[in-house]
Amino acid sequence: MQPVRRLYRRESEENRRSALISATQELVAEGGPGAATVRAIAARAGVTPGLIRHYFQSKDELTRAAYRSLMDGMTAKGSDALEGVGALPEERLAAFVSASLRPPVLDSGSVVLWAGYMHKVRSDPELLAAHEAGYLAYRDMLQALIEALPRETRPGQSRSEAIACNALIDGLWIEGSLLRDSFSPGEVVTIGLRSVGAILGTDLIAHSSMLPDPGKTI
Template structure:
């Protein structure tokens, strides 16, 4: 039986080990045993907390999504205008917690799994709706005639640039991606 109070420590340790293993060998080659070895625990601990490898990846993605949410709330709190909010949304989606090499590889494994795993697909729908809704609200505040279209356009650009960067050997060029997204947002605003 695990020691009382160890669960949050073990969960964090296992989530970090999962990202490290995915970063090193990819999700397909990552095993419960390799995660357990990297974390310095038994495979039984993973089964106890997460059930299996898919449960552990789901928990890892929930952690990345929670970090994204917390960062966004923080940045939106200091955003005075709708334009500031749009920039905060862009910056958050390209923040270090979401674009570092291990996070990027974990996101790619998650997106791949979302095509076949209902729990992953549900998390992806929530993430997609959250991004779209936040952008739409800000574009609506700016008086755009079609804030839904503007939000869909900028969301697609954010996701596309993120995906291209994550798949490139150099990784995500955060400054360039943020610049392109901010320019696109400005064009959408000017077009009204």
Template structure:
């Protein structure tokens, strides 16, 4: 952030400028809420004119939709980064994915505040609802694929309906613990939420995801 709370608006191409405006929007929403994130406030934060914002986004709603999509995508990508493991078993990959969702940087007060602000408006805004649905289904599909790999490695078969139910339940476990971690992180020890999440997922699937003595990062 530059002096006076303004972002330095980079002149590095259309997509980079567009992303700078999205980041300025997220800053404003985090500090002032959705209603306080006016086009004028966003322009001030980005260090540009309101007219330039309208060059990239027809209206405030379009900018808010893009900002929410950015949050959802960023959280999913951060969790998926934990899957980049050499010579790892499906069990270790699912364990790493669950643990990543229940630790920093995904557990973060600012991210939770932004998410909560947008969620409160989803049912009244069809475009935000579509963005939310897309993000939710994308995350759930990732969980479903990981579960299918784990069960196959154990020689177990599962119908698509069973995989779907497992993914819904695991997503609910992650969501609930994530909210607790964001709202009251100081109440939990290091790795406690991840351990709790893994225990719940192991119980749901009837598998052991980590060998005894393995530490959760």
């Protein structure tokens, strides 16, 4: 019975940490980092303020964990989209790009939360490091998918293309999330696939299973 009790305790601690991270994210999204006080986080998570120190050494550590969770979660959605996709490089890249530009990644709350952290990145080296790690994790995954495409490239080309495609996806993610009513269904994904395909010289629309009608012009 002792191993079962340890497992239960471990699961309970993980759930409590997740609840504190979620509470922090909600408060930052609602009022910026300043709204995520220890007292407010504890009240939102339904715990005492003192319990936060049991899971995190400081509020700043909790804030950084909440930001890492946001970044890692968005990258994971793109990675998850590769499961069940065939081995064709174009199909895998199309699936990854599409997942980055549709719900649940395409979400106004996530953009507002992300923006809430941006002004702190310059003054908090550890938060900047978390931001860089999240950015590189996504970009490296994108670069690996680009490098798998059947084409000849010059040294350093895939890296520069990954940077350009990442910037393009970021821009569409922000506007597509905040201005959902300004785009028709599937338009943001279609624009993303066409634009990334244009940068790379490949037709991602033809290899996408994420659109109602891949051949339709929007």
